[in-house]
Amino acid sequence: xxxxxxxxxxxxxxxxxILPAWPQGGTxxxxxxxxxxxxxNRRLLWLIAARTLIxxxxxxxxxxxxxxxxxxxxxxxxxCFNVFAVTLAFGYLVLWWTRWRPMSHLNLQIAVDLCIATMxxxxxxxxxxxxxxxxxxxxxxxxxxxxxxxxxxxxxxSTILYAGIIYFGHIGVLPFGGQPAELSALFFRISLHVLGxxxxxxxxxxxxxxxxxxQAELQQKIDSLERLQKLTEHIVSxxxxxxxxxxxxxxxxxxxxxxxxxxxxxRADIVHHSxxxxxxxxxxxxxxxxxxxxxxxxxxxxxxxxxxxxxRRFLGxxxxxxxxxxxxxxxxxxxxxxxxxxxxLEEEVRIKDRMAAIGRMAAGLAHEIRNPLAAMRGSVExxxxxxxxxGADARLLDILVRESDRLNKFVxxxxxxxxxxxxxxxxxxxxxxxxxxxxxxxxxxxVLEGHRVELCLASGQILIDGDADRLKQVFWNxxxxxxxxxxxxGTLRISARNEEDGGGQIVFExxxxxxxxxxxxxxxxxxxxxxxxxxxxxxxxxxxxxxDHQGKIRFESEKGRGTRVTLYLPPAAH
Numbered sequence: 001x002x003x004x005x006x007x008x009x010x011x012x013x014x015x016x017x018i019l020p021a022w023p024q025g026g027t028x029x030x031x032x033x034x035x036x037x038x039x040x041n042r043r044l045l046w047l048i049a050a051r052t053l054i055x056x057x058x059x060x061x062x063x064x065x066x067x068x069x070x071x072x073x074x075x076x077x078x079x080c081f082n083v084f085a086v087t088l089a090f091g092y093l094v095l096w097w098t099r100w101r102p103m104s105h106l107n108l109q110i111a112v113d114l115c116i117a118t119m120x121x122x123x124x125x126x127x128x129x130x131x132x133x134x135x136x137x138x139x140x141x142x143x144x145x146x147x148x149x150x151x152x153x154x155x156x157x158s159t160i161l162y163a164g165i166i167y168f169g170h171i172g173v174l175p176f177g178g179q180p181a182e183l184s185a186l187f188f189r190i191s192l193h194v195l196g197x198x199x200x201x202x203x204x205x206x207x208x209x210x211x212x213x214x215q216a217e218l219q220q221k222i223d224s225l226e227r228l229q230k231l232t233e234h235i236v237s238x239x240x241x242x243x244x245x246x247x248x249x250x251x252x253x254x255x256x257x258x259x260x261x262x263x264x265x266x267r268a269d270i271v272h273h274s275x276x277x278x279x280x281x282x283x284x285x286x287x288x289x290x291x292x293x294x295x296x297x298x299x300x301x302x303x304x305x306x307x308x309x310x311x312r313r314f315l316g317x318x319x320x321x322x323x324x325x326x327x328x329x330x331x332x333x334x335x336x337x338x339x340x341x342x343x344x345l346e347e348e349v350r351i352k353d354r355m356a357a358i359g360r361m362a363a364g365l366a367h368e369i370r371n372p373l374a375a376m377r378g379s380v381e382x383x384x385x386x387x388x389x390x391g392a393d394a395r396l397l398d399i400l401v402r403e404s405d406r407l408n409k410f411v412x413x414x415x416x417x418x419x420x421x422x423x424x425x426x427x428x429x430x431x432x433x434x435x436x437x438x439x440x441x442x443x444x445x446x447v448l449e450g451h452r453v454e455l456c457l458a459s460g461q462i463l464i465d466g467d468a469d470r471l472k473q474v475f476w477n478x479x480x481x482x483x484x485x486x487x488x489x490g491t492l493r494i495s496a497r498n499e500e501d502g503g504g505q506i507v508f509e510x511x512x513x514x515x516x517x518x519x520x521x522x523x524x525x526x527x528x529x530x531x532x533x534x535x536x537x538x539x540x541x542x543x544x545x546x547x548d549h550q551g552k553i554r555f556e557s558e559k560g561r562g563t564r565v566t567l568y569l570p571p572a573a574h
Contacts, residue, residue: 040102043145047109048092054137055085055116067124077123088112106145110154113138118161122169132193135162136200143204144211151201151208159194166190242315242336245322248329250275250284262315262338264307275334279305283317287332292321302339311556314343344554369411377404425549427572428471430462430496430504437475438494446480450489453479458497462504463572470545471569477542478508478565485512485563502571511562520557 062068063078095105117134124131135158143151166189236243242259246252252275255267263270263278270277276284286301299319304312316339322331384397438455441447482492493509546553550570557563 040106040145041096041099044092044096044102044105044109047106047141047145048089048096051109051113052085052089056082058131059085062130067130069123110138110142114157114161117158118165121162122165132162135193135197139197139201140204143201144208147208148202148205151205152198155194155197155201158197159190162193162197163190239335242334244270244275244278244334245331246275246334247331250287250332252278253331259336262313262336263305264309279303279315279317279334279336283319283334287319292319292329292332310558312340313338314340369407373404373408373411377401377408380404424467425465426467428464428466428468430464430506430569431457433468433471434475434494434496434506437472437479441476441479446483448483448489451483451486452489452491454491454493456493456495460498462496462498464504464569465572466549466569470548474542474545474567475506477539478567481539482508482510482512482563482565485510485514487513490562499568499571504569504571506567506569508565508567509562514559514561514563515555515557516559520555 059068059078059081069077092105092109095108113134117131117138120131120134121129139151139154139158142154146153236254237257239256240258242262243254243256244252244259245254252270252273255270259270260266265278274284280303282303283301286299290299292299299317301317301319303315303317305315306312315336317334317336320333320335321329322333324330380397380400384401434455434457438453442453447453479492479494486492490511494506495509496504496506499505543553546567546569552568554566555563556566
């Protein structure tokens, strides 16, 4: 018992030292006195229910056996006690509901129970009464609720009351038969019951102490488990990669905060659903096709994910097996990151490499074509001025001149692409620059009757660092492409605003034919045009100019739903 006390003291000391340092659900652990009060209230409720059940069952079962007297004064004995038991339970429940001094409430119940047990023993043959065991029940719950001292006090009070019944019955004060005639037998019977009372008290106290130690250890382990669970939840939610876990059938069981951000879907809509509903069937087919249990290397997979808003995000996945403590495969763990920016950078690097290779070849080729082309056109002009031709011959010369001009324009654009003009950057305000470009555009033949051009500018200046002439070329080409994408008419909306970190953002948005995924991959490839009669160099030159300005350009398009082009230009140097 001494060891049990030491263990209890050690456990409670550890609780006081460790537990308050860890928040539970955003709050500190409740003080010990609040836990004790709550436990005492629970025990009081169980005590009320158990007492009522025992009294009602015990007395009504004892009645047919002839143990109980028929009447208690003018009232039937059993009926009187039934009413008393129910009334007592109701009164105790009122005290329990109002939270009236739990310790005083407990002491009141103990005192009343001792009186009830004494009355039953006194009315049922004293030392021969079968209800003497009620004293033992009272001693046991005194020890469980009040500890060792409570059990000893309960045993002492039970001894005094029981000895009083025997003594007063022996001297004839209590007229209830059944007392032994000799004092030695009477003393032996009292001693035997007293020994039982105190034995039960000590055993109950030891049991109560051990129970407290076990409860303290259990509470400590529960708190430790809760802390570990909270820590695990914090770690999972703090990981800056998307993380999900599935069972063997692909049903999602875990979904962290970053996964919600990357997929733009909430945890409540995802958990207990198939991984195919979230990340598509491509990844799950790869998982099912690989034996992750035997392969030590994690499965890697990259794929575009279409988000609920319609735009796409390129994600990189790493899949590992999820195993239990027996190394049995129970599911899969998938971590994923947003690789969209990296994918775009890779595409830009590939475009730059292609442009550099084509540019080196085109520089010499364009010069070799331009010189004889100029000679050919000059010869045709001379022939036309010296000869009088009519009919088909005159049309052939006109076609030759027109196609020579078109080829010359193509060569000039090719030279601009291969050897772009040096960019002279200075501080510019985008607003007047765009206004001038849109004014020229509205008066050009490219704007048809069904076209509508809208310009939306943010208030104030939009200062950037750039070359005005070359930027006008970018705006003109992007606007021309947007109008060509709307042959039956439509709205071209151009907006500009300041970026939060400086610089300007310009957006060209149309509701034209849009582009397929394959067409978007070929956007900046030289000599590839999506329009009849185009040279296929416009977007390549635009890309080159934006790069020279250290800006960025991004295309978003869907077939049949139009195109959105976003330009970012760096801020003006201060």
